[in-house]
Amino acid sequence: MHVFVWGKNGKALMPCHPARARQLLRDQRAVVHRMVPFVIRLKDRTSGDTQPVCLKLDPGSKATGLALIREESSRHHVLFLAELEHRGQVIRDTLAQRRAFRRARRSRKTRYRARRCDNRRRPDGWLAPSLRHRVDTTLAWVRRLRRWAPVTALSQELVRFDTQKLQTPDITGVEYQQGTLAGYEVREYLLEKWGRECAYCGATGVPLEIDHIHPRSRGGSNRVSNLTVTCRACNERKGSRDVAEFLAHDPERLARIEAQRTMPLEDAAAVNATRWALFEALGATGLSVETASGGRTKFNRMRCGIPKTHALDAACVGQVDAVTRWRRPVLQITCTGRGSYQRTRLNRHGGMRGYLTRRKQHFGFQTGDLVRAHVPDGKKAGIHMGRVAVRASGRFNIQTANGVVQGISYRHCTLIQRGDGYGYAAIPPRTEVRGFLAKGL
Missing domain, CATH: 2.30.30 (SH3 type barrels.)
Structure with a gap:
């Protein structure tokens, strides 16, 4: 991946090739400012020519893709790719544990600390801590990348998940009066839910079709919990049989399908709750913010023949004619936190088992x-x-x-x-092209 470059006065310059960075360090014209991501600071220059650089984001529930793109007419050249893994679930579990401990103390004869403030009122735009974390960490890395590179524009995939449409795909008209907005394709959701592989045989890299787990001819519904993706061969062999009858010879796979079919929609709800908060936070930076749908991102990725990852999805957000130099390592950024004020380790019953x-x-x-x-x-x-x-x-x-x-x-x-507060790891570049256009994935 390209190396971030600072001028002598701390001004962000255009990222350079690693070979150029090694030459500058070898000639003692630059010093290392930061190791991960790698940033160098020039000793003999304060400014330089810059080109339009766009920072593109693909927000998700568990991870967010980040891509720095150099825009050149109708072609986009990838400079930097990263995947930011959130720790919202860890925050949620920690708060649930704290809530359980506080409730347990109410029934015991222990000391009582009076409340210090009235924190029960929620202001407008309030988000749960696990959701606010997703917005704050994404915005923190936007600020960091703007500090290291001359970013001139932002682009965000403004995903809209319709949870009512996911549950009942054939809902229409007046039935939406008590539902959410329409517009998300059930097929794309199922591909993500089932890992883009046949649920019955595990085949990958083949055209996948939507199948009713409990067939419609036997009273099955169109709810998303009754839908899965299968290859054509398995779909034809299954026919109108129930999944329990079709997979009677493979009880382990049957149990796995039954457990996965009822997967909750909490990930879609998390993206719905944070998408506008993130958009408003990006708009407050003063840069122009381009928004695009998830369908447009998928169309760009398939047309360019690019594999699906969070980082490469980010590179395909918005108005894209061609993407070049996307076969580069991806920096995996994991939110680890900065420690805890809690100085006592606890067992699963809440008892003390050691001191920090x-x-x-x-x-x-x-x-x-x-x-x-x-x-x-x-x-x-x-x-x-x-x-x-x-x-x-x-x-x-x-x-x-x-x-x-x-x-x-x-x-x-x-x-x-x-x-x-972050852990770093390098993911090798994705060089294989799966032929999305030909296979219809």
Whole structure:
């Protein structure tokens, strides 16, 4: 991926090729400002020619795709790709646990702390903490990328999920008076729900058709919980039989289908609740914001023959004629948080099972820092690089791409980058093209 470049005065310049960045560092014309994402700062230049750069976003419930695009007439050149993984579910579970503990204290003879403020009133535009997190983290990375690159425009996929249409696809007319807006294709939702593979045989890369799990001829409905995607061969073999009869020889797959068919619509509801909040936050940046539908994104991706990922979907948002140089690594950004005020670990019953140290930093390191450990000998000899979990004893754990390496002495660790609440990993570039146009996926 391209390297972000700062001028001598901290002004964002056009990203450059990694080979050019290595040459600038070798000639001592630049210094490393940040390791991940890689940012260099020039020592002999304060300005330079820039081109129109657009930051495109593909918001989702669990992850958001980010793509920096250099616009050149009708062609879009990809400069940077990233996938931002949210931790909304972790926040939701933590708040649910705290709520359970507070309710348990009401029935026990324990100390009572009077309320400090009236926090029961919700202002206009209030979002649950797990949903507000999705908007805030996305906006935080928009600000970061604007600081590192000369972004001139924004583009957002303004997805509209119609949960009532998903539940009852044949709803029409006056039945919408108590429902949500229309406009989302059930087929695309089913492809996402079932992982773009045949539910009956697991085949991938083949044309998929919509099938009724409980056939209409036997009283089955058009609700999304009764629909799945199958290949043509399985659809013809199944015919008008019920899924229990068709998969009687494969009880494990039958149980998996029955569990997946009733998957809730919480992901669609999360996107519905946050899409306008994110749009208003992007508009407050002062840049022009382009919006596009999910159907337009899919059309652009299929026409350009690009595989489906969150980051590549972001590159195809909006008015796109052609996308080039999209075969590049993707930076996976995972929201990990900055720690917790809770100093006591709890078991599943809410009882204490250990105390955490009050000091967050030990021997110059803090949990979440990116370190490089060079162990000269022993069972763990070698070079280990990743996020560190510090211990007061000086024996740290390092989360590497291949797993956790435990018991590394702080003497072998070198700080690369301070923890910023995110974990980073590189995803290899997607080079295969599945022929979406020919296969109708």
